[in-house]
Amino acid sequence: MTQTFDDIDSLVARLKAVARQKEQHPGSEPPPFAYRERLGEMLEAEPSPLEALDPLHPRFEELVAANQNDERFLARAYRVLMGRPLDHDGRAHYLAVLPRAGRLYVLAELLCADEARDSLARRGVTIPRRGMLTLPFRLVGRLGPVGRVLRPPMRLAYRLLAILLRPRLRLLERVLVLESQAERHAAGVRDVLLELDGELSRQGAELLDAARQGDEHAQRLSEQERMQPALWSALQHQRRALERLAGGESPATPAQCEALDQQLFDAYYLAFEDACRGSEAQIRAHLLHYQPQIDRAREAGRHALDLGCGRGEWLTLLAEQGFAPQGVDLNIAMVEHCRERGLEVAHADILTALRETPDDSLALVSAFHIAEHLPFEALYTMVDEARRALAPDGVLIIETPNPENLLVGSHTFYHDPTHRNPLTPTAMTFLLKYLGFGDVVVRRFNPYPESAKVPGDDPLTERVNGHLCGPQDFAVVGIKVSPAHLAVDAAEEDGA
Amino acid sequence: MRILVSATLVPFMHGGAEYHIEGVCRALREHGHEVELLRLPFRFSPEADIHSLMDYAQTLDMTAPNGLAIDRAISLQFPAWGLHHPDHTVWVMHQHRACYELWDEEGTTAEQRELRQAVHAFDTRHLGAARQRFANSRRVAERLSRHNGLEAEPLYHPPHGAEQFRCDDDWGYVFCPSRLESLKRQDLLIEAARYLTTPARIIIAGDGGQRQRYQALVERHGLEHRVRLVGRFSEAEKLAWYANALAVFFGPFDEDYGYITLEAMLSAKPVITCRDSGGPLEFVQHDETGWVVEPDPRAIADAIDRAWNDRARAAEMGRAGQAAYARAGIGWPRVVARLLGEGGEG
Numbered sequence: 001m002t003q004t005f006d007d008i009d010s011l012v013a014r015l016k017a018v019a020r021q022k023e024q025h026p027g028s029e030p031p032p033f034a035y036r037e038r039l040g041e042m043l044e045a046e047p048s049p050l051e052a053l054d055p056l057h058p059r060f061e062e063l064v065a066a067n068q069n070d071e072r073f074l075a076r077a078y079r080v081l082m083g084r085p086l087d088h089d090g091r092a093h094y095l096a097v098l099p100r101a102g103r104l105y106v107l108a109e110l111l112c113a114d115e116a117r118d119s120l121a122r123r124g125v126t127i128p129r130r131g132m133l134t135l136p137f138r139l140v141g142r143l144g145p146v147g148r149v150l151r152p153p154m155r156l157a158y159r160l161l162a163i164l165l166r167p168r169l170r171l172l173e174r175v176l177v178l179e180s181q182a183e184r185h186a187a188g189v190r191d192v193l194l195e196l197d198g199e200l201s202r203q204g205a206e207l208l209d210a211a212r213q214g215d216e217h218a219q220r221l222s223e224q225e226r227m228q229p230a231l232w233s234a235l236q237h238q239r240r241a242l243e244r245l246a247g248g249e250s251p252a253t254p255a256q257c258e259a260l261d262q263q264l265f266d267a268y269y270l271a272f273e274d275a276c277r278g279s280e281a282q283i284r285a286h287l288l289h290y291q292p293q294i295d296r297a298r299e300a301g302r303h304a305l306d307l308g309c310g311r312g313e314w315l316t317l318l319a320e321q322g323f324a325p326q327g328v329d330l331n332i333a334m335v336e337h338c339r340e341r342g343l344e345v346a347h348a349d350i351l352t353a354l355r356e357t358p359d360d361s362l363a364l365v366s367a368f369h370i371a372e373h374l375p376f377e378a379l380y381t382m383v384d385e386a387r388r389a390l391a392p393d394g395v396l397i398i399e400t401p402n403p404e405n406l407l408v409g410s411h412t413f414y415h416d417p418t419h420r421n422p423l424t425p426t427a428m429t430f431l432l433k434y435l436g437f438g439d440v441v442v443r444r445f446n447p448y449p450e451s452a453k454v455p456g457d458d459p460l461t462e463r464v465n466g467h468l469c470g471p472q473d474f475a476v477v478g479i480k481v482s483p484a485h486l487a488v489d490a491a492e493e494d495g496a
Numbered sequence: 497m498r499i500l501v502s503a504t505l506v507p508f509m510h511g512g513a514e515y516h517i518e519g520v521c522r523a524l525r526e527h528g529h530e531v532e533l534l535r536l537p538f539r540f541s542p543e544a545d546i547h548s549l550m551d552y553a554q555t556l557d558m559t560a561p562n563g564l565a566i567d568r569a570i571s572l573q574f575p576a577w578g579l580h581h582p583d584h585t586v587w588v589m590h591q592h593r594a595c596y597e598l599w600d601e602e603g604t605t606a607e608q609r610e611l612r613q614a615v616h617a618f619d620t621r622h623l624g625a626a627r628q629r630f631a632n633s634r635r636v637a638e639r640l641s642r643h644n645g646l647e648a649e650p651l652y653h654p655p656h657g658a659e660q661f662r663c664d665d666d667w668g669y670v671f672c673p674s675r676l677e678s679l680k681r682q683d684l685l686i687e688a689a690r691y692l693t694t695p696a697r698i699i700i701a702g703d704g705g706q707r708q709r710y711q712a713l714v715e716r717h718g719l720e721h722r723v724r725l726v727g728r729f730s731e732a733e734k735l736a737w738y739a740n741a742l743a744v745f746f747g748p749f750d751e752d753y754g755y756i757t758l759e760a761m762l763s764a765k766p767v768i769t770c771r772d773s774g775g776p777l778e779f780v781q782h783d784e785t786g787w788v789v790e791p792d793p794r795a796i797a798d799a800i801d802r803a804w805n806d807r808a809r810a811a812e813m814g815r816a817g818q819a820a821y822a823r824a825g826i827g828w829p830r831v832v833a834r835l836l837g838e839g840g841e842g
Contacts, residue, residue, distance in 0.1 A: 019736035
């Protein structure tokens with residue numbers, strides 16, 4: 001498409017605008033598929049041209065055109081020698097002469113004509129073997145009337161020569177045509193390949209871009225998929241809370257209002273856990289860290305109580321390992337969630353549930369991420385009651401965020417609106433020991449990935465990494481010491 | 497390999513030579529060689545300065561300065577090729593033009609004649625002693641052969657940012673980018689505008705010493721509505737000017753090489769040039785990829801009119817030029833291979 005501008009100022013302005021636009025959005029439109037054009041040109045069959053390959057230096061074999069019919073021979077001879085198309089008279093005349101005298105004679109006669117001489121000189125065209133070809137003509141011409149007698153034998157001689165040379169001229173013409181075709185094709189192929197090369201590298205770059213975009217989209221999609229269950233479950237619990245409220249015919253009392261608020265909050269918290277706590281597979285992998293504690297508890301029995309059981313991942317794991325686990329949670333949404341999965345879970349306060357448990361009846365008491373929600377009196381009571389309820393050699397596990405990691409203590413701990421204050425490994429260890437647990441150890445889990453750490457291994461870097469990227473959770477684990485142990489210990493002490 | 501590239505430096509006068517020198521250094525480095533660039537400060541006058549610089553260059557033995565062996569020396573400009581190295585390649589960008597093709601016997605002083613003699617002798621001796629000789633273009637090689645009797649292989653290199661040129665719709669103007677200097681002969685194009693029979697416009701881009709004269713010429717003939725001197729241009733503007741041109745005019749007097757021709761071909765635009773323009777004639781084929789005409793405003797006007805009257809044909813010629821460029825195999829990798837004597841011809 002071409003465009004014309006009425007005035008030069010608008011032309012200049014338009015061009016500057018285009019330049020600016022290209023500068024801001026380089027390569028916004030891909031170039032056309034130029035190779036197809038070249039390919040089309042190549043595939044188009046070309047008829048053998050009238051013009052000589054080199055118009056200024058025609059080859060002798062091109063002029064004789066031994067592989068073509070008389071008509072084409074004449075048309076080319078006229079074009080090359082006189083620079084014009086074959087006319088009707090010339091055509092009729094020479095088509096009659098050719099069978100008797102042959103092509104060499106016709107060429108010689110044409111070359112001797114004034115028109116060809118002028119035309120060749122004007123255009124600067126050189127005809128090979130011109131002198132030799134026209135020599136007999138010129139000699140016979142000089143002889144005047146006598147020459148006329150010599151014409152028929154001369155014609156015969158030309159014809160014989162033409163017959164004699166024909167195989168060789170045919171071959172030469174064929175070679176010439178093939179050569180020029182090969183050259184043209186080679187150039188064409190090279191052009192197409194060059195265009196294709198450009199096209200390929202352009203498309204390669206586009207593919208790379210597309211792949212990068214695809215990755216981004218996939219990432220965003222998986223994020224949304226992760227959020228989706230949380231949204232669905234939040235929606236469902238909202239609906240259930242609404243149904244409960246609508247079910248009562250009497251106007252809502254303040255107590256009902258409070259209940260609704262609690263239910264709404266429970267639904268929120270379940271959604272929060274779903275969205276923030278990581279996938280079930282991740283949690284399961286983490287819980288398997290406690291295999292040594294599970295094995296140890298198994299020796300003390302098979303009853304286990306999980307305080308604040310949440311979505312029930314731990315209960316599921318214990319059931320798989322042959323325990324008869326029970327859970328307790330205050331959050332009605334969590335309780336329903338667990339019950340739907342066939343787990344035995346009570347909707348109750350953890351201290352109430354513990355107090356109702358008989359003495360020495362449990363092999364394992366666990367509290368994952370509960371302690372940090374409790375006022376200290378409740379925490380103290382929980383540990384004390386757990387010791388009472390555990391059988392000898394029973395195991396207590398209390399897991400909580402680890403404030404040794406500064407980012408946990410100052411930041412991530414506060415993601416959860418129901419957290420009170422971080423607990424330290426030292427304080428928890430002391431609490432368990434004070435309340436009579438033995439073999440009290442602290443276990444630390446979930447450090448930041450290596451990639452998050454500051455590179456380097458000097459003391460300062462290690463310290464920075466320890467404080468900022470160290471384990472995000474810790475557990476304090478204790479064993480209810482059996483009276484037998486106490487007796488043995490006492491005996492050993494006595495013996496010492 | 498350790499390669500010493502040598503050239504001259506004319507402080508704050510930057511042109512195509514800067515790009516060429518930096519281009520060859522970069523290409524050699526990209527091929528994994530260590531490259532050091534040596535630039536001798538050059539002053540065009542007085543004559544004594546050139547004499548002393550020639551003398552100085554001859555004292556430089558770069559075989560192993562400070563005991564550190566240099567594997568190759570590649571020299572691009574006069575008189576840097578006077579230095580000594582056993583494996584010395586010269587790639588003649590151009591000679592000291594004032595003493596060669598721009599020499600005018602009339603009105604010369606005795607000092608100038610003496611300088612010319614010295615320069616010829618210097619070039620013949622040092623260029624003759626080089627192990628390999630290349631010229632920036634066939635034109636430069638011809639001059640070397642004529643004046644110094646030395647043969648050199650023409651070795652072409654691509655213009656800056658060769659991959660960025662593009663071809664867009666033709667907006668009916670002839671584009672002429674060059675420094676505004678007498679040797680570039682923009683006046684031929686301005687004069688040509690007087691004889692145009694079609695409404696083609698002319699855009700002359702660039703700045704230089706002749707700007708006022710050329711602007712006055714436009715005004716004298718009342719050509720403001722047709723011819724515009726748009727001055728300096730950004731890289732993006734240059735690409736846009738080329739991309740939307742009907743044709744490109746580049747008709748300097750006896751140019752060495754001329755990036756403009758190549759840039760036009762890369763933009764798939766036909767080139768109008770003159771019979772005595774030198775370098776461009778190595779690339780422009782008359783009636784195939786452009787028009788080679790007499791350095792005469794009427795002949796140039798005629799070529800522009802022809803382009804306007806058959807714009808489809810003009811575009812086709814532009815594409816033929818683009819294909820010719822691709823076929824010529826002009827690129828830095830080939831330059832490096834030839835300079836280091838690695839690749840065969842072609």
